[in-house]
Amino acid sequence: MELRVRTYSLAAVLIFALSALAVVTLEVKAASPQDVTKAPASAAAGKAKPEASKPKLGLHVNHPRALQGYTVLAPIMSKKTYLLDMQGRVVRTWESESSSALSTYLLENGHLLRHAKVSQQAFGDGPGAGGHIQEFTWEGELVWDFKLASARQLPHHDLCRMPNGNVLLIVWEKKSAQEAVAAGRRAETVGKGSLLPDCIFEVQPAGKTTGKIVWEWHVWDHLIQDHDQTKANFGDVAAHPELIDVNFGEGTMASIVAKKEELDKLRAIGYVDSASPGKKPAPVRADWLHTNAL
Template sequence: MLATLAFCTTATAQDRTVGLHLNEPGAYEGYTLFTPRLSDDTYLIDMEGRLVHEWAGTSPALQVELLPSGMLMRAVDDFHQDFRRNAGKTGRVELVDWDGFVIWSYTLNSSDQHLHHDVLVMPSGNVLMSSWERMSISEAIEAGRDPDAVPDGGLLTERIIEVDPFTDAIVWEWRMRDHLIQDFDSTKSNFGVIADNPGKLDINSYRQVTEDWNHVSGLDFNPYTGEILISGHGQDSIFIIDGSVTSAEAATEAGDFVYRWGNPGNYDQGNFGDRHFQSMHDAQWIAEGLPGEGNILAFNNGFQQGQSSADELVPPLQVDGTYGDIPYGPDELEWIYGGDDPEFYSGAMGGVQRLPNGNTLIAEGAYGEISEVTEAGDLVWYYVNPVLEDYALFWDEEIPSNSAGTIQQNEIFLARRYDASYPGLSGRTLTPGIALEGFLAGDMDQDGFVTLLDVPLFATALVSPGYQNEGDINRDGQVDLLDIDPFLLVLFGG
């Protein structure tokens, strides 16, 4: 478990690299949940960036959600080695109580079936999960895939499963492989006219030689219609399917897409220039009672143009429950934030959440940034995750990146805000602690100076269990004998 530290009240937003940068009066009061992608732990902070609760884990998590019961749902890393290079891999889902004890877990991590990305609890109490299902080379070619675009491991196609947590039985499933179309090879399965079959996915719509050609990055469930919303990262599209049909029906045309939007070229109803999404995450229906209820909100990575956006669209739902004629609308977005600001960008990951006051919480996941913006586009709250794999950065410390420089090591997948009235927080002690980020190396008593008064505290930290950020002078994730010489240099100004 990461020890938390105080920050200096004189630190300014201009000097600061991590922690709280901005908290304006227009921000929606509540508590923000996030899990650093490289850390085992999950954090709940208040509006001032102070820790109010921490769940210590045993492995990093991708997606987390605080349930109305007060339980924490985590999609965690427990992956098969065949998937070690796959972005979004998880392998296990955990239900964790307030004290961090795992109450229930479900594992699916074989070489042919593997959990990834999202998990959500349905109104029935069952758990909806996204998983990969391996299609062999021969199966992919027989399904109409261009043989030159089939990698050595075959293709990973999406399989959505619904699991009963009391029996661990899969009680419902939907498989992407049952809803394919192709016009590449008339001698193979699924041959047809793509433009005439918007309910099916062209198996050659993503021709890069990669296993994870769908890369579904998120799921949402509509309790009023029974529909499931799919974030189709690989196809730059959102898809809606009918989750109220049986598993047997889901394998037929009854399980075809009832709506799709974002890249009409994928079903021959447009060209490259008509594409709106450029990779995307966290598509969701805006919940009943919130501003924009029933609309769809998504994080558009804008990968190719290097500019992300938070997008809200009004699905063209008709009185008969269908979504109108193809190509599906709308032609324009209802609301957008970003898109023309090169500083607002996350080429990977990302999340959105509509708040009760009409503001939107946005996570630029690749850089660990969480922003809250108003409908008018004004930034009213801004926080940068300070936690890396083994330790938290100091408030003004440079954030390290990966070797390619595309993702910072403080990355997060998404973030969620809960107000004090949220049922999952009822009866919980939410006393603000101190900030996750540290202030000054060697300042063991946190008075803003490194003096002889810090020496006995540093000595205690050397032999005490746990981790104390200010004592980790050499930033290796532990306080030990290797920190003595750097401490003395800081103390005596060497």
């Protein structure tokens, strides 16, 4: 009996010891520095993060020196155009089925002349691509809804109402790599792509949805180059400032910006960001001349 009691007692002692060891182990683990460090993070994770402050809307600044009048606001990718007063209030809204192409003007007669995007065209959906010219009355009636777009030509960016009532448009005119090389362009600067020299169209409204091109001017008719002597437009580029060097591009720009005085001139006219002293013009691409305004 004593042996049996001792056996039970020993078993009880072992069980108690193991239990105590487990308790000690758990207590030590709970008190380990790693878990103490993690605990607040876990608790913090359960708390809701404070909401980000919302941007302030409405009028921010109205300095007495600000130009008094109204402001036409035509947001990119928006089908609406707004007229704002000096208090930032919307006093008139015009709505179209087409997104903005970056240029909108309030005319002297109160009409709105708007350049919008053509929904389907061959030049991509980049900023400035247009081709849809609209004129609205002050009340919002659409009185001219003219579209001009083809596989080779597309109006872009700016437009201008002339005193005679006609409208000037800047138009991309796509030229293939073969056409560019035939005009004296260096083949390595075109590759298998194309060039987009500009032309200017004067369009006379001829109905609510039609217009007639009554005058046009093409960059391609005013080129010069000193690369290929076999071409008719070969000549001294510097001696003909009235012509455009068809090889003006990255190489030419690199030589220009290498001179500090020339780079300063580009900054002065806004071609290079004046706030970034080391910044240089972007590489020349298909939109070779990058004409954005009339």
